[in-house]
Amino acid sequence: MRQADWDVIIVGSGIMGLSSAYYIKKHDQNKSVLVLEKEKTYAQGNSGRSVAGFRDFFSTDINFKLARSSIEFYRHVQHKMGYDLGMKYVGYLFLMSNRKFRSMEPIIRKLQKSTKMDIIDQEDLKKITDLNFELKKEEQSLLSLEPIEVGVLGRNCGILDIEKLSSFYYEQCKELGVEFKFDSEVKDLKISPTDPIGYPGEPFLWQNKVVSSVATKNQEFASRAFVFTMGAWTGKLLDRIGVDSHMRPKKRFVYQIGGSGIKDIIHNSFGLNDESVFPFTIFPSHGVYIRPYPQNSTFWVSTSGTTSDQEIGETFSYDSMDNIEYVQPTEEYFNYNILPILRAYLKELDNFKISSSWTGYYSLNTQDKTPYIFKFLNSVVATGGSGAGLMKSDSIGRIVSSILLDEETTELFDHSRVTNGAIGIIDRDVGIESLRF
Numbered sequence: 001m002r003q004a005d006w007d008v009i010i011v012g013s014g015i016m017g018l019s020s021a022y023y024i025k026k027h028d029q030n031k032s033v034l035v036l037e038k039e040k041t042y043a044q045g046n047s048g049r050s051v052a053g054f055r056d057f058f059s060t061d062i063n064f065k066l067a068r069s070s071i072e073f074y075r076h077v078q079h080k081m082g083y084d085l086g087m088k089y090v091g092y093l094f095l096m097s098n099r100k101f102r103s104m105e106p107i108i109r110k111l112q113k114s115t116k117m118d119i120i121d122q123e124d125l126k127k128i129t130d131l132n133f134e135l136k137k138e139e140q141s142l143l144s145l146e147p148i149e150v151g152v153l154g155r156n157c158g159i160l161d162i163e164k165l166s167s168f169y170y171e172q173c174k175e176l177g178v179e180f181k182f183d184s185e186v187k188d189l190k191i192s193p194t195d196p197i198g199y200p201g202e203p204f205l206w207q208n209k210v211v212s213s214v215a216t217k218n219q220e221f222a223s224r225a226f227v228f229t230m231g232a233w234t235g236k237l238l239d240r241i242g243v244d245s246h247m248r249p250k251k252r253f254v255y256q257i258g259g260s261g262i263k264d265i266i267h268n269s270f271g272l273n274d275e276s277v278f279p280f281t282i283f284p285s286h287g288v289y290i291r292p293y294p295q296n297s298t299f300w301v302s303t304s305g306t307t308s309d310q311e312i313g314e315t316f317s318y319d320s321m322d323n324i325e326y327v328q329p330t331e332e333y334f335n336y337n338i339l340p341i342l343r344a345y346l347k348e349l350d351n352f353k354i355s356s357s358w359t360g361y362y363s364l365n366t367q368d369k370t371p372y373i374f375k376f377l378n379s380v381v382a383t384g385g386s387g388a389g390l391m392k393s394d395s396i397g398r399i400v401s402s403i404l405l406d407e408e409t410t411e412l413f414d415h416s417r418v419t420n421g422a423i424g425i426i427d428r429d430v431g432i433e434s435l436r437f
């Protein structure tokens with residue numbers, strides 16, 4: 001087996017890789033840590049393609065904990081460390097029918113005991129004059145729309161600037177001495193016996209083994225330990241060695257829409273926050289949402305749709321070029337899938353245009369919509385953000401570092417504790433996230 005050049009190699013420099021590198025190195029500065037990334041710089045994968053919202057609105061204790069502590073940390077970075085992350089507490093406004101509200105009420109009431117969350121009745125919602133409460137019968141039935149009857153406003157929720165957040169971790173890593181190699185796609189992994197006997201075909205079933213090295217096109221890197229944070233690409237690499245990463249890549253299109261009509265809506269908070277910005281709003285049907293981008297008076301529009309039956313037909317796969325840059329969202333998709341829903345729920349939507357669009361992949365855990373963080377051999381895997389990984393990433397980085405040290409629990413920034421095994425595979429005990437929209 002080749003002599004290890006590094007103590008820890010991390011593959012993937014999205015937000016999970018960056019926060020993992022930071023906490024591993026912070027814990028022991030004598031450790032040599034290398035991050036390998038296929039793109040030209042960090043956070044160009046799905047972190048950079050996300051809509052960068054944060055919320056602590058989850059049904060399971062674990063998701064709530066991971067998000068709450070990370071949000072607390074980001075707030076600390078912005079307010080105490082003086083590092084602007086562009087955090088704005090604009091709130092998450094979930095619009096829903098009475099029927100949906102009743103089904104979610106026990107969770108919402110429970111959450112109200114732990115975080116700031118308001119229930120807004122239809123009369124008060126009507127102050128948001130841009131919303132449409134009277135769906136046309138034909139439209140409602142054709143598009144399977146539920147009416148806006150209740151609003152649930154998460155107040156410990158909002159938006160941040162992902163470039164700033166990832167730069168924060170990157171700069172901290174650099175300061176601590178973490179090394180980065182960009183343009184370095186890992187193509188292969190080598191498994192070796194811990195005590196080689198020199199026979200061809202090693203390692204055999206009965207030998208103890210480790211991941212000994214990873215290889216890019218031009219170079220092999222040997223390390224004592226590895227962390228795999230390749231987001232939606234995790235399966236692509238780990239499938240090669242028979243490690244199930246329990247996630248599937250699911251394509252999402254994001255459209256940026258602006259124009260005079262939008263400008264009027266976006267800079268009015270209707271008293272729902274102190275930021276004078278329209279909240280991050282999720283409409284009652286098909287997971288369609290609008291995320292304000294106040295810097296240039298636009299909305300980012302997309303669908304969360306991680307479970308909706310309407311979505312069936314879309315593949316779990318990578319683009320044939322396997323390069324997310326190559327998949328451009330089409331205007332047809334917007335016009336025929338998203339626009340009819342936006343028009344039904346928003347009144348003044350005539351004066352708008354699409355100014356840009358991009359594609360990303362959720363690394364979707366289809367079962368419980370909670371990240372997977374687990375150890376195999378001398379390696380830790382963190383993936384399965386399921387469309388909500390940024391807002392949990394500080395906690396995830398801490399857990400990765402703790403699992404690498406074989407600790408049983410992790411103390412998060414807000415001093416709450418997570419049992420490491422519970423978020424893994426064999427002893428998984430996270431419940432099923434039921435807040436899906």
Ligand SMILES: Cc1cc2nc3c(=O)[nH]c(=O)nc-3n(C[C@H](O)[C@H](O)[C@H](O)COP(=O)(O)OP(=O)(O)OC[C@H]3O[C@@H](n4cnc5c(N)ncnc54)[C@H](O)[C@@H]3O)c2cc1C
Pocket residue numbers: 011012013014015016017036037038039042043044045046047048049050051052053054184185186187229230231232233234237252253254302359360361362363382383384385386387388389390391392
């Ligand atoms: C449209 C969209 C909207 C979203 N909105 C939100 C939101 O509002 N809030 C939220 O919290 N989350 C959101 N998410 C989810 C969030 O973006 C992810 O959970 C998070 O970015 C995952 O981080 P990551 O580090 O695991 O993955 P990534 O950021 O994708 O990082 C993985 C990295 O690994 C690199 N890589 C892959 N394979 C290799 C290889 N073989 N060798 C070397 N490098 C490799 C990639 O280039 C990439 O840089 C959204 C996602 C999408 C797609």
